[in-house]
Amino acid sequence: MIDINGGELLIIVVLAVLLIGPERLPGYAAQLASLVKRGKRLLQDTKSRVDTELGPEFKDVDWSKLDPRQYDPRRIVREALMDDDDAPAPAARAAAGGAAAGSAAATATSDERRAAVPAPYDDEAT
Template sequence: MGFGLDFEKLLVIGLIAVLLIGPERLPHYAEQFAKLVRRGGELLRDTRSRVQEEMGPEVADVDWRKLDPRQYDPRRIIRDALFEDSAPAPIAPSAPVAAPAPTPPPAPRVMPVFTRTSPPPFDPEAT
């Protein structure tokens, strides 16, 4: 059964309900529960027929199990995408380009030291 309920748990819940409700009110509550279950079934059937009416006859041909996201393994999807054989885009031949001149390394930055007499600059727009 769904929600982790098995027969034994349902039996215990039923016995507790019988003890709490009592024999006088039990038939009334059983009737209300039966009406609730019937109404839920009607709502499910109405919803299914409405979906078929609005989506058309194509919705009957859809295999919903194939679209279940629980069947996809993210590791497999990533592995397939990484090892997919895709041809690289062809590179158009171009004229030879001269190598750029080497740039000198940047000068090392000197971090300023702030004291009580020379506090750091204040930026009112920073906060």
């Protein structure tokens, strides 16, 4: 979220001390602390209100599974392809019925499809 390393944080603190001054810095630090406490309390209240309004059936939901940052398209495709283990693939069915007969039938149907569909022609093309 905020990518600040130790050196950058030190520079920010030194600039704050120089710009704000040592006499007003404790007041601003106290205001920042109260702001962080209010934000934390607001988030806790919001979470408890959402839990109350959704009801007990959503207590067991693992929200981290719904995080869009954890989706990997390659993994999703791999899992989808692995889920087809129950139904045999068309190539496996052709092999089970006889490899030569299946490939001959596939060739015949593809030749029939080519003959039935005319090639696209654009008379306005150059």
